[in-house]
Structure formats: C-alpha cells, structure tokens
Amino acid sequence: MVERSALEHNLATMSESLPGARLRPHVKAHKCTALARRQAQNGHRGFTCATIREVEGLARAGLGDDLLLANEVLDARRLGSLDARVTVAVDSAETIDAAVRGGVREVLIDVNVGLPRCGCPPDEAGRLADAARARGLSVRGVMGYEGHAVLLEDAARRASETSRSMDLLRSAHADVGGEVVSAGGTGTYALNDVATEIQAGSYVLMDTAYGRLDLPFRAALSVLATVVSVSSGYVVADCGLKALGMDHGNPAIDGGEIWFCSDEHVTFSPLASLRPGDRVRVHPAHVDPTVAYHEHLHLVDGEAVVDAWPVDLRGW
Amino acid sequence: MVERSALEHNLATMSESLPGARLRPHVKAHKCTALARRQAQNGHRGFTCATIREVEGLARAGLGDDLLLANEVLDARRLGSLDARVTVAVDSAETIDAAVRGGVREVLIDVNVGLPRCGCPPDEAGRLADAARARGLSVRGVMGYEGHAVLLEDAARRASETSRSMDLLRSAHADVGGEVVSAGGTGTYALNDVATEIQAGSYVLMDTAYGRLDLPFRAALSVLATVVSVSSGYVVADCGLKALGMDHGNPAIDGGEIWFCSDEHVTFSPLASLRPGDRVRVHPAHVDPTVAYHEHLHLVDGEAVVDAWPVDLRGW
Numbered sequence: 001m002v003e004r005s006a007l008e009h010n011l012a013t014m015s016e017s018l019p020g021a022r023l024r025p026h027v028k029a030h031k032c033t034a035l036a037r038r039q040a041q042n043g044h045r046g047f048t049c050a051t052i053r054e055v056e057g058l059a060r061a062g063l064g065d066d067l068l069l070a071n072e073v074l075d076a077r078r079l080g081s082l083d084a085r086v087t088v089a090v091d092s093a094e095t096i097d098a099a100v101r102g103g104v105r106e107v108l109i110d111v112n113v114g115l116p117r118c119g120c121p122p123d124e125a126g127r128l129a130d131a132a133r134a135r136g137l138s139v140r141g142v143m144g145y146e147g148h149a150v151l152l153e154d155a156a157r158r159a160s161e162t163s164r165s166m167d168l169l170r171s172a173h174a175d176v177g178g179e180v181v182s183a184g185g186t187g188t189y190a191l192n193d194v195a196t197e198i199q200a201g202s203y204v205l206m207d208t209a210y211g212r213l214d215l216p217f218r219a220a221l222s223v224l225a226t227v228v229s230v231s232s233g234y235v236v237a238d239c240g241l242k243a244l245g246m247d248h249g250n251p252a253i254d255g256g257e258i259w260f261c262s263d264e265h266v267t268f269s270p271l272a273s274l275r276p277g278d279r280v281r282v283h284p285a286h287v288d289p290t291v292a293y294h295e296h297l298h299l300v301d302g303e304a305v306v307d308a309w310p311v312d313l314r315g316w
Numbered sequence: 317m318v319e320r321s322a323l324e325h326n327l328a329t330m331s332e333s334l335p336g337a338r339l340r341p342h343v344k345a346h347k348c349t350a351l352a353r354r355q356a357q358n359g360h361r362g363f364t365c366a367t368i369r370e371v372e373g374l375a376r377a378g379l380g381d382d383l384l385l386a387n388e389v390l391d392a393r394r395l396g397s398l399d400a401r402v403t404v405a406v407d408s409a410e411t412i413d414a415a416v417r418g419g420v421r422e423v424l425i426d427v428n429v430g431l432p433r434c435g436c437p438p439d440e441a442g443r444l445a446d447a448a449r450a451r452g453l454s455v456r457g458v459m460g461y462e463g464h465a466v467l468l469e470d471a472a473r474r475a476s477e478t479s480r481s482m483d484l485l486r487s488a489h490a491d492v493g494g495e496v497v498s499a500g501g502t503g504t505y506a507l508n509d510v511a512t513e514i515q516a517g518s519y520v521l522m523d524t525a526y527g528r529l530d531l532p533f534r535a536a537l538s539v540l541a542t543v544v545s546v547s548s549g550y551v552v553a554d555c556g557l558k559a560l561g562m563d564h565g566n567p568a569i570d571g572g573e574i575w576f577c578s579d580e581h582v583t584f585s586p587l588a589s590l591r592p593g594d595r596v597r598v599h600p601a602h603v604d605p606t607v608a609y610h611e612h613l614h615l616v617d618g619e620a621v622v623d624a625w626p627v628d629l630r631g632w
Contacts, residue, residue: 028579050580071554071580072544074593091547094592116575116583118545118552147578228388229434231407236434238387241605242630247562247577259432261563262463263344263604264366264387267432276410277390288579289557292609295631314558315611 001281001300002205002309006220007038010204013216015042018189018198024048024068024182026201027313029288032297033061034309035204048182048199052078057313059084068182070143070199072110072118076102089143091120096132106138108180111172113144113165122168126175141180144169145199150187155214159191166194186210186217207287209248221297222281223251223290225266227274235274239282240264245289252283317597317616318521318625322536323354326520329532331358334505334514340364340384340498342517343629345604348613349377350625351520364498364515368394373629375400384498386459386515388426388434392418405459407436412448422454424496427488429460429481438484442491457496460485461515466503471530475507482510502526502533523603525564537613538597539567539606541582543590551590555598556580561605568599 014023025039028050036047036058046066049055055067056078064084071088072095073079079086080103089110090096099107109129112119120128129139149161166183173181184198187210192198202210205221225239237253240261244251250258257269266282274280284290291297292314299307330339336359343352344366352363352374362382365371371383372394380400387404388411389395395402396419405426406412415423425445428435436444445455465477482499489497500514503526508514518526521537541555553569556577560567566574573585582598590596600606607613608630615623 072552072592073554074542074544091545092592095544098593112548116548116550117578117581118547120547124547226390228390228411229407231434231436231440232428232432234432236388238389241561241563241602242608245557245562246605247557262433265433276388276408277414286557289562292558 001222001224001298003220003222004299004301004306006218007204007299010206010217010220011038011042014189014200014203015044019043021046022197024197024199025204026050026070026185026199027054027058029201029291030205030297031291031311031313032309033057033063033312035297036063037061039204046197048201051316053315054313055079055084055086056082059086068108068143070145070182074098076104078102080104087140089118090128090132091118092128093131096128096135096137099137100135104137106140107132108140108143108182109172109176111142111144111169113146113168113183114149114161115145115147117147119144122172125172129176139176139178141178141182141196142169142173142176143180143182144172145183145185146188146192147185150185151209151213152187153212158187162188162191166192170194186215187213202287205287205291207248207290208252208283208285219283221287221290222283225280225282227276227278227280228265230274230276234259234267234270236265236267237280237282238264239266243290243293244282244284245286245292247289248285251285253280256280317538317540317614319536319538320615320617320622322534323520323615326522326533326536327354327358330505330516330519331360335359337362337513340513340515341520342366342386342501342515343370343374345517345607346521346613347607347627347629348625349373349379349628351613352379353377355520362513364517367632369631370629371395371400371402372398375402384424384459386461386498390414392420394418396420403456405434406444406448407434408444409447412444412451412453415453416451420453422456423448424456424459424498425488425492427458427460427485429462429484429499430465430477431461431463433463435460438488441488445492455492455494457494457498457512458485458489458492459496459498460488461499461501462504462508463501466501467525467529468503469528474503478504478507482508486510502531503529518603521603521607523564523606524568524599524601535599537603537606538599541596541598543592543594543596544581546590546592550575550583550586552581552583553596553598554580555582559606559609560598560600561602561608563605564601567601569596572596
C-alpha cells in the first residue's frame with residue numbers, strides 16, 4: 001500500500017528542493033511506470049535505472065526522454081534498439097565495447113568514489129573517456145555513487161563522507177569533461193552540491209532504514225497484513241520473507257515488537273486487542289527489494305483503495 | 317538455474333525414502349507447477365501449500381487430488397470454489413468459521429509443537445476438533461510443524477527436538493482423531509517417525525543453509541550472474557537483493573568470499589581470473605524467498621538450457 005498523502009508530500013518536498021532536471025529519480029525503488037509518470041509530471045523527465053528491464057519499460061511507457069542505466073552491462077543490444085535516449089555507465093574496456101556493439105551512443109564514465117562496487121579508480125576516468133570517444137561514443141560526463149554514505153545516521157559524518165566522495169568525482173570530471181555529474185541518493189540529496197543531478201529513489205516511498213535519518217520524507221509504503229493466529233500468546237500475521245526485503249533486517253509494526261519472519265508470516269509481541277482477521281500495517285526495512293516481490297502498489301487514502309499501479313519494471 | 321542431474325538425484329532419493337503419500341511435497345520452496353508435476357510423477361500426488369495462490373495454481377494445473385493449505389486463512393472463499401480436494405489448517409474459532417463460510421469441507425487442526433507461529437496449544441486441539449465437527453467440517457487429523465528443529469546443524473539435537481515436538485503432536489492427535497498426522501521438513505524428514513506424511517519442500521532444490529546439514533540432497537539451484545566490474549580490485553556480478561532471499565544471510569560463490577549484496581550486485585573477493593562478461597554461479601542461502609523473485613526456473617544440463625519452467629505460483 002502507498003499512502004497517498006505521504007506520497008504527495010514526498011513528491012512535492014523533493015521537487016521543491018531539486019526541481020526539474022536537478023533530480024533524476026531512480027526507478028529501482030518503485031519499479032512502477034505509473035509512479036514514474038507522477039515524477040515526470042512533477043518536472044523530472046530524466047530517470048535513473050538499475051536494469052535493462054527498467055530502461056525498456058520506461059521507454060515503452062513513453063518516458064524515454066533521457067534514461068540513464070546507472071549500471072554496467074556486458075550485452076547492451078536490448079538498449080540500442082529502444083526508441084528512447086539511453087545513456088549507460090561504463091567503467092572498463094569491456095563495458096565500452098558492449099555499449100558500442102549494442103548500439104548505445106551515449107555513456108557516462110562510472111567512477112568509484114568509495115563504495116566497493118562498480119566504477120573505475122578516479123585517476124583512470126580520463127583515460128577511459130578517451131577510449132570511449134575513440135570508439136565513437138559520446139561521453140556525457142561522470143557518475144559516482146556515494147552509496148556508503150547515504151544511510152549514515154550521523155548527519156555530520158554523512159556530509160563529510162559525501163564531500164570526500166565528491167572531491168574524487170570532481171577530479172575525475174575534470175579529466176573526463178561533459179555536462180553531467182550524476183550522483184547522490186535519498187540520504188545525501190541535500191548535502192551533495194557537486195552533482196548536477198541527484199539519483200534519489202527511496203524518498204518517494206521511504207522505509208524504516210531511511211526513516212531513521214533526518215529527512216523530510218514520510219513513510220508512504222507499508223504491507224497490509226491480516227492477523228491469522230493469536231492462539232499461543234503472541235500474534236502472527238500473513239506477511240513474511242516473500243513480501244519483504246530482509247537485508248536491512250526485520251520490518252516494523254506500530255506498537256509491536258517483531259520476533260521473526262518466516263516465508264509467509266511475521267510473529268510479533270502480544271498486542272492484546274488483536275484478533276484473527278484484524279489488519280496490521282507492516283513497515284519494511286528496505287523498500288527496493290520489498291517492492292520487487294509485489295505485483296501492484298495499491299494507492300490508498302486511509303482505508304480506501306483509490307488506485308492499483310502495476311509494479312511493471314520487475315525482472316531483468 | 318536448476319541443475320538437472322542434482323534435481324533428479326534429489327527427487328529419486330526422497331521418493332525412495334518416503335514413497336507415495338508418505339511425502340506431501342511443499343510447493344512453497346519452488347512455486348512451480350512444472351516441478352510439482354515431476355513430484356507427482358514420482359508418486360507424490362498430495363501437496364502442501366503456504367498460500368491460496370499456490371492451492372489455486374495446483375488445482376488449475378490438474379494437480380488437485382489432495383491439496384493441504386498448511387496455513388491459517390481468514391477468507392477461504394477462493395478455496396471453496398476450486399475443483400480440487402482442499403484441506404485447510406485451523407487453529408481458532410475464527411479460522412474454523414472462515415473455512416465454513418468459504419465452503420471448505422475438510423480441515424486439519426494445526427497444533428503448536430514449539431515453533432512460535434501458528435497452531436493451537438496441544439491441549440486445546442481436541443476441543444477445536446469438536447468445534448469444527450459441530451460446524452459440519454470433516455477433521456482429517458492434525459498438523460504440527462517442528463520448524464524450530466529443521467535447520468539445527470547438530471543432528472542429535474535436531475532429533476531430540478523433533479521427538480519432543482512429535483510427542484506433543486501425538487498427544488493432540490489422540491484427542492483429535494483422524495487419519496492424518498502432517499509434519500516435518502527437509503531437515504527432519506528421516507527423523508520424524510510420528511508424522512504419517514512429511515511436508516518437505518527444500519530437498520528438491522536445496523540451499524546453502526540446508527547444505528550444512530547431514531542430508532543426502534545436492535545443491536540444484538543457483539543464480540547465474542555476469543561479472544560486470546573488476547575495476548577496483550574486487551569482483552562485482554549482477555545478482556543482488558532482488559534475486560536472492562537474504563534472511564539467512566549472504567549467498568555463496570565457489571572460490572569467492574562474499575563482501576556484500578546491493579539491489580542488483582554482489583561484491584566478492586578477488587578471483588584473479590575473472591573478467592567482465594564471465595559468468596559465476598551464485599548459491600542462495602535460502603531457496604524459498606529466492607525463487608519467489610524469479611519468473612522462470614531454467615533447467616540446465618551443464619551449460620545447456622534444456623527447459624524453462626514458469627514460477628507460476630508466486631504472489632497471493
């Protein structure tokens with residue numbers, strides 16, 4: 001379920017802070033073209049994607065003005081054939097070669113700014129940009145995700161880590177050139193003053209991990225579960241490991257203490273008033289892998305379901 | 317990917333140990349009617365389900381001889397309308413009432429045998445059975461899942477916990493009557509001599525958690541990932557939190573040490589030979605929530621894909 005008032009608050013708050021192309025919403029957080037369309041209506045016409053399927057889905061939904069696949073791919077053929085502007089991240093000779101062979105025309109040099117994941121060392125970015133241009137690619141600039149900083153609860157440390165990462169990205173950008181410096185996430189969107197565009201995604205739905213930060217966004221997403229058993233002194237509801245991303249730990253239930261989750265259950269501390277058939281809202285710890293389990297986002301206004309949006313960008 | 321030789325070994329090994337109706341395979345582990353059909357061909361015509369969708373899917377696939385929803389539901393209407401023999405677990409007046417109102421005719425009394433989840437206290441089972449019969453339901457017997465025992469690595473402790481749980485289930489069965497005593501899982505299938513039928517599911521595909529036990533089943537399931545980056549001294553492949561159940565912890569990669577998973581990546585220790593574009597097999601820690609992320613199980617014979625089975629029992 002997506003609570004409409006919280007969603008609208010989050011959309012408006014972010015658009016005020018980062019209007020238009022200053023925000024390139026990351027669709028991996030919601031995997032939903034209907035929600036992406038709402039972001040586009042708010043002025044954000046470029047999107048960030050994590051998978052080829054996400055790029056394809058947005059292109060087919062008519063949201064292909066400027067799609068960035070902020071990830072490395074070794075087979076880009078499905079991207080090159082799309083009727084959309086597609087830019088892909090590259091960090092190696094192999095990924096440059098894949099872009100060329102796949103018919104992709106524009107790239108960003110992906111720079112490692114501290115998160116142990118993709119991206120070339122900052123001092124190799126210029127050389128890679130030269131190699132990409134030599135293969136006929138247009139290099140729009142750089143990307144460097146400070147993913148190790150976005151969830152730091154200490155705001156000062158989050159700011160200093162972001163600053164250190166962006167110093168690396170700035171130096172790489174000086175070697176690469178181009179208009180785009182793409183970085184940032186929900187935790188750093190207001191701290192990152194180097195990036196020309198912020199790739200935040202979680203802000204629109206939120207989760208309990210981001211909820212611990214000093215952010216102005218509200219928890220919009222929950223999973224509505226039915227209490228199925230209170231027979232042994234605790235409460236069991238029908239929302240488990242196949243409805244929740246679990247890498248950030250257990251979900252939360254207002255007023256309850258979670259004991260553990262099973263495939264289709266969450267067991268939590270006694271809430272004396274609950275009976276089988278009652279409904280509880282389960283708040284996921286991590287929004288992205290939670291949404292990826294579900295077929296629809298149900299837009300709700302309190303108890304009333306006002307719309308059902310297909311989660312149509314799942315898979316790969 | 318499902319390695320055919322390992323799958324066939326697992327099917328044959330289990331069917332030899334628990335022939336025919338002694339095994340009621342739990343489909344929650346694979347959510348795939350094509351694989352359920354293979355289990356039925358091996359003589360196991362009754363199935364265990366965790367969700368209404370699983371029951372519906374098996375019924376529509378012509379596998380509805382004897383379907384047990386081993387879970388409590390508060391709205392059973394979709395079950396009562398199926399062209400299949402459907403039995404549902406009940407552990408309260410409310411779930412009995414839901415079965416009656418939904419048009420379900422047969423139930424098992426679900427007994428709590430130590431796992432803090434569903435099931436009535438053992439000494440209330442007889443009273444619940446009376447209540448169900450008074451409402452016109454046929455009570456086929458009892459169910460009691462020793463889920464707290466199935467993953468214990470110490471085999472002696474696993475056996476003693478199972479024995480203690482089954483003592484409780486036996487006493488409840490004495491009060492309830494009926495032919496069925498349904499219990500057990502992949503970790504206890506060979507230890508549980510009280511249950512008339514064993515609800516094992518994971519045995520057919522396996523995962524690294526069950527792989528640590530003294531079981532004769534082979535790891536059949538893996539996720540095939542492509543290396544996308546080696547640019548910074550470690551290896552990154554494109555299999556992450558949306559392709560893996562993470563509640564049992566990180567997956568495994570042969571010869572590699574996992575650092576962490578992100579939404580679409582796994583970062584692991586350097587394997588000097590790996591280059592972007594190379595493939596690695598990622599072995600999930602927990603099979604059930606892993607399969608629930610995927611659209612197909614690809615049956616493979618080494619490198620060759622010999623079939624693609626839809627994971628058609630996902631959702632609720």
